[in-house]
Amino acid sequence: MLEVRDLRVRYGKHVALEGVSLKVGAGQMVAILGANGAGKSSLLNAIAGRIPTQGGDIAFEGQSLADVPTHALVERGIAIVPEGRGIFPALTVADNLSLGAIPERARASADGMRADVFELFPRLAERRAQIAGTMSGGEQQMVAIGRALMSAPKLLLLDEPSLGLAPIVAKEVFAALKRIRDTGLTVLVVEQNARATLALADFAYLVEAGRVTGSGPAAELRSDPAVVRAFLGGAMASET
Amino acid sequence: MLTTLILGLVLGGTYALLALGLTLQYGIARIMNLAYGELTLIAAFVVVAAFQAAGIPPLAALIAVVPAGYALGWVLYTVMMRPLVARSESRGRLEIDSILATFGLLFLIQGVLLVSFGANFTSISYLDRGVNVFGVSVALNRLIAFGICVVAAGALIWALARTRWGLVMRAVALTPGSAPLVGIDVNRVARQGFALGTALAAAGGVSVAMYQTFSATGGVVFTMKALVIVIMGGVGNVAGALIAGLALGLIETFVSTTIDPGLTMAATFLIFLIVLLWRPQGLFGRG
Ligand SMILES: Nc1ncnc2c1ncn2[C@@H]1O[C@H](COP(=O)(O)OP(=O)(O)O)[C@@H](O)[C@H]1O
Ligand SMILES: [Mg+2]
Numbered sequence: 308m309l310e311v312r313d314l315r316v317r318y319g320k321h322v323a324l325e326g327v328s329l330k331v332g333a334g335q336m337v338a339i340l341g342a343n344g345a346g347k348s349s350l351l352n353a354i355a356g357r358i359p360t361q362g363g364d365i366a367f368e369g370q371s372l373a374d375v376p377t378h379a380l381v382e383r384g385i386a387i388v389p390e391g392r393g394i395f396p397a398l399t400v401a402d403n404l405s406l407g408a409i410p411e412r413a414r415a416s417a418d419g420m421r422a423d424v425f426e427l428f429p430r431l432a433e434r435r436a437q438i439a440g441t442m443s444g445g446e447q448q449m450v451a452i453g454r455a456l457m458s459a460p461k462l463l464l465l466d467e468p469s470l471g472l473a474p475i476v477a478k479e480v481f482a483a484l485k486r487i488r489d490t491g492l493t494v495l496v497v498e499q500n501a502r503a504t505l506a507l508a509d510f511a512y513l514v515e516a517g518r519v520t521g522s523g524p525a526a527e528l529r530s531d532p533a534v535v536r537a538f539l540g541g542a543m544a545s546e547t
Numbered sequence: 548m549l550t551t552l553i554l555g556l557v558l559g560g561t562y563a564l565l566a567l568g569l570t571l572q573y574g575i576a577r578i579m580n581l582a583y584g585e586l587t588l589i590a591a592f593v594v595v596a597a598f599q600a601a602g603i604p605p606l607a608a609l610i611a612v613v614p615a616g617y618a619l620g621w622v623l624y625t626v627m628m629r630p631l632v633a634r635s636e637s638r639g640r641l642e643i644d645s646i647l648a649t650f651g652l653l654f655l656i657q658g659v660l661l662v663s664f665g666a667n668f669t670s671i672s673y674l675d676r677g678v679n680v681f682g683v684s685v686a687l688n689r690l691i692a693f694g695i696c697v698v699a700a701g702a703l704i705w706a707l708a709r710t711r712w713g714l715v716m717r718a719v720a721l722t723p724g725s726a727p728l729v730g731i732d733v734n735r736v737a738r739q740g741f742a743l744g745t746a747l748a749a750a751g752g753v754s755v756a757m758y759q760t761f762s763a764t765g766g767v768v769f770t771m772k773a774l775v776i777v778i779m780g781g782v783g784n785v786a787g788a789l790i791a792g793l794a795l796g797l798i799e800t801f802v803s804t805t806i807d808p809g810l811t812m813a814a815t816f817l818i819f820l821i822v823l824l825w826r827p828q829g830l831f832g833r834g
Contacts, residue, residue, distance in 0.1 A: 357727075376727065376732075377727035377728065378726075378727040378730045378731055378732045378733075379730075379732075381727075381728070381729060381730035382730050386728075387728060389728070393724070393725040393728045394722075394725060395718055395721060395722045395725055396722065397721045397722065398717065398718065398721065398722075402714060402717075402718075405711070405714060406714060406715070406718050406729045406731075407729055409711070409714075409715060409729050409730050409731060410729070410730035454729065455728075458729065458730065
């Protein structure tokens with residue numbers, strides 16, 4: 308469904324990605340794991356057309372996404388929940404969700420989708436009239452994910468959905484991701500919480516300093532000694 | 548007293564309409580349009596010329612002038628503003644660039660108006676018979692001008708608050724950075740907002756032409772008053788602009804009838820200064 312080949316991203320002289328390739332098959336949940344500064348957000352933002360690339364190619368359903376702006380990607384079925392969430396903090400939860408259904412492709416399914424989102428996150432249903440910016444971090448993350456789902460995406464990109472959340476709230480977010488995965492939606496998720504993510508994903512890529520340094524089915528990576536040492540040891544393990 | 552109230556409301560309606568257009572252009576397109584009053588004057592002069600030359604009543608002209616205003620705004624944004632937007636990395640840069648560019652546009656339009664219509668004050672007498680309103684005789688043209696403002700402002704406020712289109716406009720005004728994430732083309736919406744603001748300037752111009760005396764060099768006064776109202780109402784606050792506009796019309800009329808007509812501008816700016824010092828976020832802005 309999504310194929311990234313030899314992607315290069317630079318910020319001025321600073322090289323963030325130097326030749327990253329990956330594949331996401333339809334219906335899969337694929338994880339990108341890596342430490343802070345590895346280039347995970349740059350990868351996701353490049354796929355979503357939010358930053359310019361300096362080489363390589365991104366293809367979605369066989370078509371190149373070069374020069375397709377972010378707003379047009381949403382119409383094609385790619386939704387992103389960026390780092391920092393990108394919600395509309397001054398608007399209500401209900402308005403944020405309605406905005407998710409602005410793309411042409413989402414309008415017919417908006418009511419059904421809203422019901423699904425409220426079932427997934429009952430808190431949003433209770434708080435639909437609340438100004439989104441006044442909610443807790445975890446609730447805002449729910450708004451962001453719910454809004455992305457409202458656009459009836461074929462591919463959902465998530466950038467560290469558990470970042471900065473208290474462990475119990477992060478757990479709730481991962482439970483929601485599991486349910487989203489079980490609906491058959493294709494998901495590409497960036498995370499630092501390797502243990503929780505590998506428990507959900509079908510396949511994972513390990514990213515270090517702008518390169519893919521390993522990849523494999525999530526079940527195999529969970530028991531790979533090198534991965535355990537790098538991502539699942541010590542502090543990481545105690546987080547989940 | 549009742550006369551002052553009614554005349555003040557009529558004047559305030561025109562101000563409110565003008566302020567709404569300016570606040571749309573600033574809030575959605577991020578352009579501080581110093582040539583706004585000149586755009587109003589173009590519409591006013593066109594209405595007067597059509598009336599004097601061909602006997603076309605202002606109300607009929609309204610139907611053509613407002614869409615023409617929208618089209619002019621569309622072209623201005625595409626030709627003049629879009630390059631500024633494209634090269635500005637920051638919002639502050641765009642504000643400064645747009646102020647300079649529209650300052651130039653102000654003199655360009657003023658020059659064209661002077662050449663085309665001369666420097667004299669102009670007015671028309673159209674439907675100026677008196678109508679009895681709560682025992683006070685008010686010229687029919689003023690009532691119609693007020694009606695135009697009420698309908699246009701009401702429709703705008705309703706659409707912004709209740710329609711999908713309005714939600715998109717508010718989203719872009721409040722958090723433009725997030726808008727592309729939900730498939731909104733910010734550039735397209737900014738162009739629409741600027742064009743709609745110009746259409747409101749044109750509607751305001753029609754209302755000005757119906758009951759006021761104006762000249763080709765007076766556009767800046769409209770811009771200043773609209774700006775004062777926008778800041779008083781809270782930048783980007785549509786309902787605030789409406790209330791502040793009506794209030795300013797009432798205050799000016801009150802000052803000119805009970806104190807001295809020469810003091811209206813002074814009163815306007817005194818209030819403006821007080822608001823700026825005491826509540827810089829506007830009377831109705833969020834603190
Ligand atoms: N806008 C930017 N300008 C300059 N450097 C950046 C920018 N964004 C990210 N970087 C740098 O690029 C590298 C990769 O960043 P990022 O993709 O955000 O990593 P991650 O999401 O894995 O933490 C880091 O070294 C970061 O400092
Ligand atoms: Mg990141």
